[in-house]
Amino acid sequence: ARIRELRETIEASLLPDAAAVDAGTLQAELTGTTTALRSLQGEEPLVHPVVDGQAVAEVVATWTGIPVGRMVSDEIKTILNLKDRLEERVVGQPHALEAIAQAIRTNRAGLTDPRKPVGVFMMVGTSGVGKTETALAVADLLYGGEQNLTTINMSEFKEEHKVSLLMGSPPGYVGYGEGGVLTEAVRRRPYSVVLLDEMEKAHPGVQDVFYQVFDKGNMKDGEGRDIDFRNTVIIMTSNAGTDTIAKLCADPDLMPEPEALTEALRPDLLKVFKPAFLGRCNIVTYYPLADDIMTLIVGLQLNRIARRVKSAYGVQFLVDDSVPAAIVARCKEVESGARNIENILNRTMLPELSAQILARLAEGGEVGQVQVGMGEGGTFRYNIG
Incomplete structure (x- = not known):
């Protein structure tokens, strides 16, 4: 709505009998507002303020399966x-x-x-x-x-x-x-x-x-x-x-x-x-993955979980330093490389954590900061604030 209002004001100022306005300030505000909107919408906005190249590219991509928008916008930079x-x-x-x-x-x-x-x-x-x-x-x-x-x-x-x-x-x-x-x-x-x-x-x-x-x-x-x-x-x-x-x-x-x-x-x-x-x-x-590389991959996977927890409940997801090392040690028990990291997280940590979160919600409580550590026998320990 603000973008439409600014455009109408700028267009009206171009008329012969229009009142004097600071067109430069309005144009700067319009540019800043448009940039902020685009950053919020991402690469696939639901509504376009005008029919531009991006809008046409999305229609072409929908009809043909060819991702024209991404290819045109930043392909050279991506390739480099x-x-x-x-x-x-x-x-x-x-x-x-x-x-x-x-x-x-x-x-x-x-x-x-x-x-x-x-x-x-x-x-x-x-x-x-x-x-x-x-x-x-x-x-x-x-x-x-x-x-x-x-x-x-x-x-x-x-x-x-x-x-x-x-x-x-x-x-x-x-x-x-x-x-x-x-x-x-x-x-x-x-x-x-x-x-x-x-x-x-x-x-x-x-x-x-x-x-x-x-x-x-x-x-x-x-x-x-x-x-x-x-x-x-x-x-x-x-x-x-x-x-x-x-x-x-x-x-x-x-x-x-x-x-x-x-x-x-x-x-x-x-x-x-x-x-x-x-x-x-x-x-x-492809080389086999060393322990330090496996630890980095565990960190990437845990960061994804942290983003999901933040998005769903608006709270932090913290992990003790002992957790990545324990996950890497379990991965060395089978010859499946980093693929076993996802299995451990999806079949052990996330089901156990989700059960505790749902139990907290069922009791009418709120989900606070989530912290994961290691318990006895190599099991995961969860603390929900």
Whole structure:
């Protein structure tokens, strides 16, 4: 309402018989108020004061699935700072993030083959080291949100006859016209990240399907339509060579350089992937996470919980110093890396904490400051003020 009032006053002051007003002061106030409103609304405002480029971009994004607003507004800045932005979410893998950022920067500068996808990456590493989180972060930064990530579990394509499900059934076969798992997802969201999880578990025939995508940037679906992959980032994950990685990285002081680790893994990769397939991929290796990196990840997860508690109840969420160390110690009991951190928080800490909060509310009390510490037997102890 204030923005409309300021605009009407400024427009009225331009009329010949208008009363004298300080147009400069009004214009400065209008600019400041508009800036404050935009910061509050974020990137997806519900109401636009005027029909501008951002409003048009949102309509285009809704119709086509192409996140035009994010791509137009700050794409160049995002690409230049991509590694730093990725490191805000993925910890302990700077070499991998730099390799990904470098390939994407080269593509955005127009120096790569325009017929090929933005990037084709084979992420290799043990479980729970940040491969999937990297894909989520790339989708968020490049394409406007994690909803622009298509995840396909390749372990579902172990049999040769299931390979056609990726492109869709041909005419005369069951499922014709329903679209393929891969082609239909990319047809609906041509600007997106495609995550092919556990690629080594798929039938070797699946690799032949992707040669056309990697070389020409397109694939024909079951109905004969050309599906354009040129604006996608294709990320494949693999646990091949896990034993080799664990052996070479057992001593943090003697871990090989990323290039040397990649070469050491190549024999293991060639056991499950064809040389022609690997030659078309940018192989990115991930190191096992050290205890200090795991502690940082625990801190990131706890900060997310703190923001949720602050948003829901308006109170602080405090954690004793002993809690992160205890969570990291539990993660070392199983070989799932940082993935077990989320399991511990979601299956132990949060259910127990939520039960105490709901009990407090049921008694008619208020939720005060929340503090988490360690009790006897390695259990979590909660104190709700």
